[in-house]
Amino acid sequence: MSGHSNSGNPNPNPNPNPAASDIAASTEQFVAWVRGAAPYIHAFRGRTFVIAFGGEVAAGARAQSLAYDCNLLAALGIRLVLVHGARPQIEAELARRGLEPRYHNGLRVTDADALECVKAAMAVTRLEVEALLSQGLPNTPMAGSYMRVTGGNFITARPVGIVDGVDYQYTGAVRKIIAEEINADLDQQNVVLISPMGVSPAGEIFNLSMEEVAEAVAVAVKAEKLIYLCDAPGLLDADQRLIDSVTADEAERMFNAGEGLTEDLDLYLPCAIRAVRRGVARVHLIDHDKDGGLLLEFFTHAGVGTVVSRDPLFRLRDASVEDVAALVALISPMEADGTLVRRGRELLEQEIDRFSVVEHDGVLVGCAALYPFSDERAAELACLAVTPEYRRAGLGDQLLRRIEQRARKQRLERLFVLTTRTAHWFRERGFSEIGPEALPLKKRELYNYQRRSKVFVKKL
Numbered sequence: 001m002s003g004h005s006n007s008g009n010p011n012p013n014p015n016p017n018p019a020a021s022d023i024a025a026s027t028e029q030f031v032a033w034v035r036g037a038a039p040y041i042h043a044f045r046g047r048t049f050v051i052a053f054g055g056e057v058a059a060g061a062r063a064q065s066l067a068y069d070c071n072l073l074a075a076l077g078i079r080l081v082l083v084h085g086a087r088p089q090i091e092a093e094l095a096r097r098g099l100e101p102r103y104h105n106g107l108r109v110t111d112a113d114a115l116e117c118v119k120a121a122m123a124v125t126r127l128e129v130e131a132l133l134s135q136g137l138p139n140t141p142m143a144g145s146y147m148r149v150t151g152g153n154f155i156t157a158r159p160v161g162i163v164d165g166v167d168y169q170y171t172g173a174v175r176k177i178i179a180e181e182i183n184a185d186l187d188q189q190n191v192v193l194i195s196p197m198g199v200s201p202a203g204e205i206f207n208l209s210m211e212e213v214a215e216a217v218a219v220a221v222k223a224e225k226l227i228y229l230c231d232a233p234g235l236l237d238a239d240q241r242l243i244d245s246v247t248a249d250e251a252e253r254m255f256n257a258g259e260g261l262t263e264d265l266d267l268y269l270p271c272a273i274r275a276v277r278r279g280v281a282r283v284h285l286i287d288h289d290k291d292g293g294l295l296l297e298f299f300t301h302a303g304v305g306t307v308v309s310r311d312p313l314f315r316l317r318d319a320s321v322e323d324v325a326a327l328v329a330l331i332s333p334m335e336a337d338g339t340l341v342r343r344g345r346e347l348l349e350q351e352i353d354r355f356s357v358v359e360h361d362g363v364l365v366g367c368a369a370l371y372p373f374s375d376e377r378a379a380e381l382a383c384l385a386v387t388p389e390y391r392r393a394g395l396g397d398q399l400l401r402r403i404e405q406r407a408r409k410q411r412l413e414r415l416f417v418l419t420t421r422t423a424h425w426f427r428e429r430g431f432s433e434i435g436p437e438a439l440p441l442k443k444r445e446l447y448n449y450q451r452r453s454k455v456f457v458k459k460l
Contacts, residue, residue, distance in 0.1 A: 157198025172206025
């Protein structure tokens with residue numbers, strides 16, 4: 001017989017209902033995700049996003065999910081402009097009519113017969129996208145919603161003309177975007193759907209490239225984000241790992257070197273580079289096969305694609321009173337587990353000028369504070385914290401360097417830190433352990449012997 005007693009409980013499993021614990025864990029994850037998404041929801045409300053996708057996306061398995069996600073973005077107050085392509089649909093229409101597609105330097109040559117195929121394919125594709133966006137069936141993510149989808153003659157076009165001796169005929173380029181009319185529709189809470197076709201002042205119709213139309217529209221309406229759904233996870237490095245962010249200059253170098261370019265990236269990346277240089281805040285390259293890619297990219301810290309920006313996404317700056325709420329949210333988990341000494345909101349407001357912060361895409365993700373003891377030419381580095389998602393991004397080192405620079409400007413000679421969890425991190429960065437008796441007098445008087453923090457110092 002067993003020597004264990006179950007006290008009348010026939011199930012020796014300490015958790016008699018593992019399914020309940022799984023539900024509790026998933027509930028906690030859901031709550032944490034929603035709370036983590038809140039800063040982005042607040043930041044993006046009222047901003048304009050231009051989302052560009054090819055005809056293969058419009059006709060693919062993910063088209064339904066894309067419509068659901070666009071509906072959610074619109075419901076959150078994001079102003080949406082959608083630009084669709086129709087290349088595979090045009091190819092199919094050409095084949096149906098027994099015509100051969102013609103390209104030069106990757107750009108379609110559109111003669112009169114091809115233009116008829118373009119018009120037919122664009123019209124059908126647009127109607128299908130409108131139908132997806134107009135759903136409202138019960139028990140679906142679009143239940144109870146109504147998206148007003150509008151369009152119009154927003155694009156004035158010109159002919160590409162003759163290039164390298166090749167006459168592109170009805171293949172055109174964007175001459176002008178009527179941004180005022182697009183913004184007027186957006187102001188009415190409409191979703192604007194644009195097909196890549198334009199007309200000239202003479203009434204001629206031109207076939208335009210989807211990616212260039214999306215770029216031109218995003219620049220004209222001063223979009224916060226331009227999103228290309230493409231055939232790759234984003235830009236990849238030499239080891240095939242996703243590059244989560246890149247500057248326009250870095251992206252241009254990769255493009256010129258032909259590094260990791262797929263068919264879509266070869267078309268979209270030059271547009272992305274030009275867009276951010278012309279004023280679009282961010283361009284995102286997201287895998288069109290990633291279910292929920294738009295939501296994961298915009299409402300999670302890590303994202304799932306590559307962001308192209310004119311300047312680096314991470315920005316170090318001095319903190320202001322407006323940062324107090326974000327600071328409380330950042331450091332509270334580390335205060336709760338004992339990593340950081342607890343600070344109240346009122347104290348943070350009083351000492352906010354001592355803090356430096358680091359932002360990622362406008363969201364605060366790290367902080368550190370400098371407390372000088374000028375009489376002894378020393379200072380304390382305190383409250384160094386980085387969100388878990390970015391602890392491998394080198395932000396701690398950047399914050400440390402900024403604090404050291406601030407200390408040197410004040411002609412301080414020593415920087416010390418008290419820690420209970422990260423002694424090795426400071427040793428690796430040139431700090432040496434000392435006893436509490438070596439602290440500046442005022443700090444020594446406040447030293448908590450029950451907490452037993454280790455003290456480290458670094459000469460500046």
